[in-house]
Amino acid sequence: MLPENWLAAVEALRADGFDYFDWLGCVDEIGRQDCFRVILVARNLAKSAEPRMLSCLLPRDDPRIDSVRGVFAGAAWHEREVAELFGVEFVGGERRRLLLDPGFEGTPLRKDEVLAARTGLNWPGAKEPGETDASPSRRRMLPPGVPDPAVWGDRDASQPASDPAEVAESAVGGRVLRRRT
Amino acid sequence: MNSPQSSHRWIRLIEPACTSCMICARECPSWCISIDSHTEPVAGLPTGARDRTRNALDRFAIDWSLCMYCGICVEECPYDALEWVGDLTKAGPSSESLVEEMAEKPSARTSS
Amino acid sequence: MRWIDWYGDGSLYVLDIALACCTLEFDAASPVSAAPVPTLDDRAHVAVVISGTVTDRLAPGVAAIIDGCEQVAGRRPTVISFGACASSGGPYWDSYAVTKGVDQLVAVDAYVPGCPPPPEALSAVLDQIAHRVKS
Numbered sequence: 001m002l003p004e005n006w007l008a009a010v011e012a013l014r015a016d017g018f019d020y021f022d023w024l025g026c027v028d029e030i031g032r033q034d035c036f037r038v039i040l041v042a043r044n045l046a047k048s049a050e051p052r053m054l055s056c057l058l059p060r061d062d063p064r065i066d067s068v069r070g071v072f073a074g075a076a077w078h079e080r081e082v083a084e085l086f087g088v089e090f091v092g093g094e095r096r097r098l099l100l101d102p103g104f105e106g107t108p109l110r111k112d113e114v115l116a117a118r119t120g121l122n123w124p125g126a127k128e129p130g131e132t133d134a135s136p137s138r139r140r141m142l143p144p145g146v147p148d149p150a151v152w153g154d155r156d157a158s159q160p161a162s163d164p165a166e167v168a169e170s171a172v173g174g175r176v177l178r179r180r181t
Numbered sequence: 182m183n184s185p186q187s188s189h190r191w192i193r194l195i196e197p198a199c200t201s202c203m204i205c206a207r208e209c210p211s212w213c214i215s216i217d218s219h220t221e222p223v224a225g226l227p228t229g230a231r232d233r234t235r236n237a238l239d240r241f242a243i244d245w246s247l248c249m250y251c252g253i254c255v256e257e258c259p260y261d262a263l264e265w266v267g268d269l270t271k272a273g274p275s276s277e278s279l280v281e282e283m284a285e286k287p288s289a290r291t292s293s
Numbered sequence: 294m295r296w297i298d299w300y301g302d303g304s305l306y307v308l309d310i311a312l313a314c315c316t317l318e319f320d321a322a323s324p325v326s327a328a329p330v331p332t333l334d335d336r337a338h339v340a341v342v343i344s345g346t347v348t349d350r351l352a353p354g355v356a357a358i359i360d361g362c363e364q365v366a367g368r369r370p371t372v373i374s375f376g377a378c379a380s381s382g383g384p385y386w387d388s389y390a391v392t393k394g395v396d397q398l399v400a401v402d403a404y405v406p407g408c409p410p411p412p413e414a415l416s417a418v419l420d421q422i423a424h425r426v427k428s
Binding site for chain 2: 121123124125127128129130132141143
Binding site: 099100101104106108115116117118145 | 349350386387388389390393
């Protein structure tokens with residue numbers, strides 16, 4: 001559904017008997033579409049806790065959606081978590097951080113965010129069979145989580161910038177991936 | 182306080198079975214396995230046979246301060262060169278002391 | 294602070310900074326006779342065990358507790374990093390929110406490997422600290 005229908009849909013869900021808020025989360029659909037998918041699950045306790053799921057697609061470059069904490073007070077914490085980890089703005093929602101330090105920079109759960117620790121360390125698996133440190137050589141394998149240098153990190157600045165989908169795909173790892181031209 | 186008898190407390194290398202294929206080091210989620218190896222020509226081939234090389238293991242180390250005892254390395258090894266044992270992994274006074282060198286030094290090995 | 298009188302005889306007091314799963318092994322290792330006590334005997338060995346993952350958010354708190362232990366005990370306690378997370382960050386070494394080992398905050402005297410270590414591993418280290426190792 002579209003963001004503008006979100007609040008009304010959640011209100012209708014509650015009015016329909018699904019008044020037990022279960023969880024609210026987010027999925028980064030980069031690579032399939034340039035969207036975040038916000039998901040809410042509520043249950044109907046009168047009907048053996050039957051669950052019902054609502055989901056809403058938000059554009060990745062401007063992810064804003066109404067807060068539903070007026071409908072389900074418990075959603076406030078889930079929204080705070082999604083806001084700080086994905087960078088989604090919940091209009092009318094609580095602004096405070098939930099888990100991360102106030103000074104934390106970045107939105108770690110986006111798939112184009114790279115784990116710096118993995119890129120900074122030498123991966124023991126980068127060596128080939130029959131190799132020691134003393135013989136660095138040809139193209140090396142990259143570990144999962146580290147994008148190809150042509151795409152992210154120590155890349156050629158004269159090349160056009162990588163888009164997030166390429167970074168996300170490249171970070172899957174396991175093989176050296178060539179950049180799509 | 183006595184926990185049930187467990188065999189999953191430490192991982193041991195069976196060095197003769199290791200071919201330095203690097204699969205365990207690559208699959209380890211904690212990046213705690215370090216392997217060094219080199220290639221050697223195989224000796225004692227019949228006359229006229231083409232030259233062959235094999236991998237010789239120089240170093241196999243596990244950093245126990247990182248290991249999460251998932252056992253992926255044991256399962257992934259195609260040559261069954263890693264096995265679980267029931268002894269406790271030893272504590273140590275520094276994180277360096279928790280790096281266990283498991284391959285025999287080359288000088289200790291008899292030449293094949 | 295609630296110290297555990299480990300042997301029940303006032304010779305060793307242990308404080309657990311219970312952060313994650315490893316603390317369950319700490320509980321399993323505590324002798325049945327051990328009871329929490331509010332104050333310390335001046336002559337006893339004193340140990341602090343960090344059981345579990347030190348997140349960046351909690352790191353200042355953990356450092357403050359260990360500092361506080363030193364104040365209360367009047368001497369530097371033996372610091373034991375219990376389990377992979379406390380020793381190096383463990384399986385979360387690459388996380389954006391985890392301190393890679395409590396030794397980033399304080400000096401550590403004993404590193405106990407394991408995920409989690411079995412209770413015997415902690416008992417063995419504490420027995421050594423209290424000089425109760427059978428020779």
